[in-house]
Amino acid sequence: MDNNKEKLLEIKNLKKHFKMDRNNYLKAVDDISFDIYKGETFGLVGESGCGKSTAGRTILRLYEATEGAVNFQGENVHAKKSKKELKKFNRSMQMIFQDPYASLNPRMTVKDIIAEGMDIHGLVKSKQQRTDRVNELLETVGLNAEHGNRYPHEFSGGQRQRIGIARALAVNPDFIVADEPISALDVSIQAQVVNLLKKLQRERGLTYLFIAHDLSMVKHISDRVGVMYLGNMAEVATSDDLYAEPLHPYTQALLSAIPISDPEVERSRERIIVEGDVPSPINPPSGCRFRTRCPMAMEVCSKVTPEWQEYSKDHWVACHLYNDKYNDENKARQNLTKV
Amino acid sequence: MDKILKVNDLSVSFDTYGGEVKAVRGVTFELDEKETLAIVGESGSGKSVTAQSIMRLIPTPPGKFASGSIEFNGESILDKSEKQMEGIRGKDISMIFQDPMTSLNPTMTVGKQIAEGLIKHQNMSKKEAHHRGIELLKLVGIPNPEARIKQYPHQFSGGMRQRAMIAIALACNPKILIADEPTTALDVTIQAQILDLMRDLQEQTGTAIVLITHDLGVVANAAHRVAVMYGGKVVETGKVDEIFYNPKHPYTWGLLGSMPKLEGSGDEELQAIPGSPPDLADPPKGCPFAARCPYAMKVCEEHMPEYTELSDTQKTACWLLDERAPKVEPPESAVVGGSKVNG
Numbered sequence: 001m002d003n004n005k006e007k008l009l010e011i012k013n014l015k016k017h018f019k020m021d022r023n024n025y026l027k028a029v030d031d032i033s034f035d036i037y038k039g040e041t042f043g044l045v046g047e048s049g050c051g052k053s054t055a056g057r058t059i060l061r062l063y064e065a066t067e068g069a070v071n072f073q074g075e076n077v078h079a080k081k082s083k084k085e086l087k088k089f090n091r092s093m094q095m096i097f098q099d100p101y102a103s104l105n106p107r108m109t110v111k112d113i114i115a116e117g118m119d120i121h122g123l124v125k126s127k128q129q130r131t132d133r134v135n136e137l138l139e140t141v142g143l144n145a146e147h148g149n150r151y152p153h154e155f156s157g158g159q160r161q162r163i164g165i166a167r168a169l170a171v172n173p174d175f176i177v178a179d180e181p182i183s184a185l186d187v188s189i190q191a192q193v194v195n196l197l198k199k200l201q202r203e204r205g206l207t208y209l210f211i212a213h214d215l216s217m218v219k220h221i222s223d224r225v226g227v228m229y230l231g232n233m234a235e236v237a238t239s240d241d242l243y244a245e246p247l248h249p250y251t252q253a254l255l256s257a258i259p260i261s262d263p264e265v266e267r268s269r270e271r272i273i274v275e276g277d278v279p280s281p282i283n284p285p286s287g288c289r290f291r292t293r294c295p296m297a298m299e300v301c302s303k304v305t306p307e308w309q310e311y312s313k314d315h316w317v318a319c320h321l322y323n324d325k326y327n328d329e330n331k332a333r334q335n336l337t338k339v
Numbered sequence: 340m341d342k343i344l345k346v347n348d349l350s351v352s353f354d355t356y357g358g359e360v361k362a363v364r365g366v367t368f369e370l371d372e373k374e375t376l377a378i379v380g381e382s383g384s385g386k387s388v389t390a391q392s393i394m395r396l397i398p399t400p401p402g403k404f405a406s407g408s409i410e411f412n413g414e415s416i417l418d419k420s421e422k423q424m425e426g427i428r429g430k431d432i433s434m435i436f437q438d439p440m441t442s443l444n445p446t447m448t449v450g451k452q453i454a455e456g457l458i459k460h461q462n463m464s465k466k467e468a469h470h471r472g473i474e475l476l477k478l479v480g481i482p483n484p485e486a487r488i489k490q491y492p493h494q495f496s497g498g499m500r501q502r503a504m505i506a507i508a509l510a511c512n513p514k515i516l517i518a519d520e521p522t523t524a525l526d527v528t529i530q531a532q533i534l535d536l537m538r539d540l541q542e543q544t545g546t547a548i549v550l551i552t553h554d555l556g557v558v559a560n561a562a563h564r565v566a567v568m569y570g571g572k573v574v575e576t577g578k579v580d581e582i583f584y585n586p587k588h589p590y591t592w593g594l595l596g597s598m599p600k601l602e603g604s605g606d607e608e609l610q611a612i613p614g615s616p617p618d619l620a621d622p623p624k625g626c627p628f629a630a631r632c633p634y635a636m637k638v639c640e641e642h643m644p645e646y647t648e649l650s651d652t653q654k655t656a657c658w659l660l661d662e663r664a665p666k667v668e669p670p671e672s673a674v675v676g677g678s679k680v681n682g
Binding site: 047048156158159186187188189190191192194195198213215216217219220243253254256257258259260261262263264265266271273274277278 | 675
């Protein structure tokens with residue numbers, strides 16, 4: 001990763017807490033920081049309930065942040081803003097949703113769905129221009145002009161997701177949050193949509209935040225990947241580094257849990273199986289949140305929250321195993337297990 | 340090994356407003372004792388309908404068994420009365436479903452749901468069933484089973500619920516366990532736990548498993564044999580190694596090619612299968628995959644190919660295997676563990 005990469009987004013200590021009742025807060029996103037460079041795909045992975053979708057939505061200000069800042073091209077998205085200023089942001093940041101069945105209005109034609117954003121932002125002057133632009137977008141995503149007059153229910157899941165992509169592209173955004181855009185689709189259709197997203201990125205210089213739980217797909221599409229666990233960021237690295245040399249025990253477990261479509265490999269593989277389930281985010285474990293399931297947990301893990309540190313270049317991790325202060329204990333422990 | 344289940348030329352269709360949907364069209368396969376057979380395919384390929392037919396869970400009408408037979412231990416399942424089926428379901432053949440939240444009864448404690456089958460099929464008393472229930476929960480790795488057995492499904496997490504469902508399914512030591520996408524709704528770390536559990540339990544109890552899934556990774560992990568379904572038909576079947584290392588059907592190639600490889604650099608394009616699956620209300624006359632197949636010939640659209648036996652275990656239905664067809668090599672993207680096979 002070269003240094004002259006331009007930061008498009010800077011996420012700083014972002015928190016999003018939901019109030020459950022008088023005393024309880026669900027800390028869906030709790031103090032995460034990372035950057036997204038212009039033109040890259042940043043993959044965000046984690047299990048359900050880890051806060052990855054909330055993070056994506058808070059970055060777009062679909063949710064108001066509890067604390068922290070999201071700087072988009074140097075401006076804080078969450079600063080006080082007039083409707084007009086907010087509209088400007090909405091144009092440059094778009095979203096593709098997970099469920100293509102629920103995210104398209106069943107009572108609007110595909111043409112109106114795609115054109116809605118352009119109408120709101122006043123991007124087209126005449127009816128003819130609107131039609132032309134919609135047809136052009138439909139073709140870009142691999143549908144044809146005739147499809148514009150139909151309704152969403154007439155399309156398959158993969159086609160609907162293409163419509164969702166066309167809608168996001170309609171306002172010429174710089175940045176797109178794709179929240180599990182392929183999880184609802186069949187394998188053979190997933191590949192079609194991923195290839196389309198990659199093609200659009202090449203042609204238009206788009207920046208993606210790609211949220212998913214499918215690590216092999218994230219590895220395929222992303223330049224850099226962030227791993228979340230219970231509202232915290234566990235590790236951020238380039239996708240090659242993350243897969244070649246995962247540092248955080250959670251990342252290691254997550255990688256070793258992916259079934260690989262090769263029977264030989266599956267038979268000979270040693271799995272790190274993490275025990276138990278993800279604890280409740282309302283009352284998360286003290287210190288490091290992964291410690292209750294971590295095979296490497298030390299005493300310090302329950303007391304001190306691990307620092308977010310750059311362990312090697314562009315490889316960030318939050319784990320005491322990589323902190324010199326606690327390393328002695330760790331080494332002693334490893335020796336113990338060897339004996 | 341003995342065949343415990345024989346499905347022969349099974350066809351199942353449904354009457355709908357849009358006409359007759361032929362969901363399963365002449366499916367044939369066998370299940371050995373103690374083995375795991377994976378049925379792979381996309382949504383609408385007929386894999387779940389096939390599985391539900393074995394349990395006779397297809398409501399008739401609108402469904403109907405148009406042709407074929409299902410033999411379990413030499414007896415025809417399709418000729419049984421509903422009363423006789425009740426004696427088989429849960430006792431000899433049991434099933435676990437994709438979504439553990441909706442398939443457990445929210446108004447009954449987990450213990451009661453486990454006991455139900457034990458009391459009905461094994462004439463246990465309530466007390467015995469309760470004790471056996473605790474044993475079963477322990478077997479599927481639920482901590483603190485004495486307390487857990489009194490709880491309701493909503494008090495369980497997703498992975499726990501799936502474990503409880505496996506406990507219910509295994510309660511009467513069934514000969515066949517049908518698992519319909521058992522891990523699809525679960526996270527990867529939990530999925531790994533459940534797959535491990537199913538393998539351990541199979542070793543302990545010797546249950547044969549029919550595993551329905553769309554995830555080839557799960558297949559490679561858990562299956563002994565594989566049947567690939569497309570458009571209501573089994574297009575290719577064989578041992579797991581044959582399907583992954585020597586696939587002959589272009590659809591199997593397509594499936595293998597559309598999975599991203601972990602060791603890949605990410606620069607290569609995924610080999611997507613163009614188009615979408617056929618409409619089974621009006622199924623194509625010939626090979627169901629012809630419309631999406633890059634190697635399709637004229638004959639493919641007109642006639643369904645016969646099975647070609649490539650080995651004792653591998654059978655493929657594709658015209659490319661006919662001696663008159665041009666020789667086609669699988670695309671590079673479909674080669675699993677490339678170096679091992681070629682070098």
